[in-house]
Amino acid sequence: MDNSTRMPSQTSLFQVYLRLRPPIHPQMPKQKLDPWLIVEPASPAASQSEGPTKTFPTHITLQPPNDSRKRAIERFGFTKIFQEEATQLDVFQETGTADAIQSVLQTGRDGLVATLGVTGSGKSHTILGSKSQRGLTQMTLDVLFRSIGEKIRRPHHPDLPTDTELLSSLQVADPSEARIQSATTFLESVYGDGDRARLSRAQTPMSRAQTPMMVGNQTHKLPGSFPCSPEDYPSTVASPLPLSHGPNLSTGTPSSIRMLPSIPETDPSPEKEPWRIPSKAPFLTRLRSLRKSPAKLQVVKDTASHYVRRPLLPRPSTLPQYPDVSPFSTDIDPHAEYAVLISMYEVYNDRIFDLLSNPTSPNAPPMSTRQGAALQKGLLRRPLLFKNTEMSSDRKVVAGLRKIVCGSYDEAMMVLETGLTERRVAGTGSNSVSSRSHGFFCIEVKKRPQLQGYGAPVVPAWTGGTMSIVDLAGSERARNAKTTGSTLAEAGKINESLMYLGQCLQVQSDCQQEGSKPIIPFRQCKLTELLFSNSFPSSNHATTYRSPQKAVMIVTADPLGDFNATSQILRYSALAREVTVPRVPSVTSAILGGGGQGKAGQNGRNTPQDLHNNYFSAQELEQATNEAARLAEECHILAVRLAEEEINRTEAELKLQAAEEKLVDMEQEVREECWSEMEERMEEEKERWRMAWEQEKMRGEEFIDGKLEILEKTTQITIHEDPVTEARVEELERENETLRAKLRALEQEMQMRSPSKKSRVTAAKSPVQGLVLQETSNSNVATNPFLASLRLRDSDATIKARTSEEEFKVSDVSPRKLSLRSSSVTRSAMEELPPPPPPSTVKKQRKLTTRKWDLGDP
């Protein structure tokens, strides 16, 4: 294949570079001997243009690992390929990141650098570096602040009050409804309060791993250690550099290339680390207490070595200072002033979350509570919208981000480190510190003409561009990564978004090869929208024209990693692709070139030459040859088809895998939905039961009320009846008394008339006694003979008494038992007596009393 015809176009939306990761364990003999990724040497033309020392190849060949199937060999073209020994500086320099920074500074054109690859292939290493090497983000920040130098406007200065004009003017010029804050205020809000620092999700692992192996001539060092002598630096650093312990204090920017002191971590004495940020008391007090307490620092060191985040203020001097990027400083407008704003966000499950909006507040609930735990997980973080705003009608922006105005590289580093502690990372089977979200680190450079004096009438507005550096989450196969549960669901989302990104890149690559204008389907997910929406010139001509961003995609690959996953990524990201099907050795050539010399072989079989010599004519041989050629051709066609099928199969397998992961995702969603529906139904059912119970209760109460009413009525009757009865009793008693008085008068009269009848009258003197006897007689007379005789005597006396002129009999003092036989008295008494209470009322009363007792029982 001719390289020149297949070289990727320089006008693509993304320049695509390939970076190969060095092996973690240097000895891997089998795979080393049998590599499936072969880098083609750089073409002579490229070598010439690059100069004698640095040449970068542009093509690789993927040779499927040896198995029984004859799979197609694929060849991919990239803008440049960085082999295993390429340094961070090589990548920074050769990907044109420095040029992109220059464009941002000078023309305000946006720049974007992103990494794409299988999990563990070195994306985060490239973007964020490791504990000993800086990544593209840190190098970009360093170049920016070095280039701007004294022209930087900072909101806080050690000797001056807060520059509120700067913050308010930046706020006014911001089109994204951002919340602009100074770095000092932001850092104070995060680290000023120990409790808040603890509440942040700072206990999750760091987003960067330690470098397992230095490439090139770097020595292998212990994790977390720093190069401490000039020999530790690679040959790209030409000469020993002057030592400096930190940035220039007056400006806050580094005055020279900084090399770390030899023992910065174990001996953090103030003299050796004189850096400070232009800030006020609480922040510095905390910092000083940190320095005074080696124990605390030891804790920091220990936790860091276990990938546990430090809830303490990051110290720029302990962060890697290598590689040195001082040669890349660029010219700026000397009559302008600049401001640098940093914002960070992540795309997680297709939603955008601010990494600098500390979700915790001083009143946050403790971690032990459910709400506190939810807070830690970041569940309460509010997703942001990617939308058009009033000031950005032609271009979508992430609205509502927190943007931090940084006055120096050190401030920017502390903000970056703080934001990284909020990023989602997790340990998987493929990578111990795997990014679970797509991280976007945006550096906005604002510029405006410098005011020539305080009398200037109009303050010019800020303009500028943004340099975005993106660390994408890696695609992964669930089987390899051994992910489960929510991590598996995350992987599903990651793979889905990367699939959409792959589609966009593939469209770009196809259009490049066909020479047509690409229509990129970038609105399928947040990730592709964020990456591609700035790739096109401004659509609104009424506003100022904006050039499309300068975009670079660095594809990372591990040549000793998973062939299928890597080939899939390369297939859609490469700018050029070619498939070659391995040819089956031709039968014809075998026959014609047969080496037999007319003798049967040792196994007793004849060679074709023997047959030709002995049995076949030339014509027959010709026919056989033609037939063999035809069959060979057929075989070849079949082999091509088979290879195509193999590729299709691999693609289908990957799609299936993506679908499976999506299915897992969907299953989880469905489960959650079912659960919530069930909960809803349970609630409804509970409510229904509660209502029914209420109704039943009301009915019961009504019933009781009814009963009580009846009871009350009957009680009223009784109450009404009693006074009447008593009145009657009194009346009858009075009558009784009257009668007794009459009786006594009669007795006296009788005594006066006939003394012989005295004894008889005496016998009848006590009618009450007689009455008592008569009363008891009813019940006892039958059983008691004494009472029976008494009764006889009494009845005799009564009979005798009847013989008097007025004969009467009182049978009882009780109104009920009182019976007056005297015709006159009986008549009048009967007339005056109320009718006796019907027996049923008493009975009913007794019954009700019983019922009342029944109802009273709950």
Ligand SMILES: Nc1ncnc2c1ncn2[C@@H]1O[C@H](COP(=O)(O)OP(=O)(O)OP(=O)(O)O)[C@@H](O)[C@H]1O
């Ligand atoms: N060029 C390199 N030189 C030295 N070490 C490297 C290089 N690239 C990657 N590594 C190391 O490989 C390991 C995995 O790298 P890294 O975490 O950057 O992978 P990743 O692609 O970001 O993975 P993920 O997508 O899961 O986040 C780390 O230990 C990292 O330091």
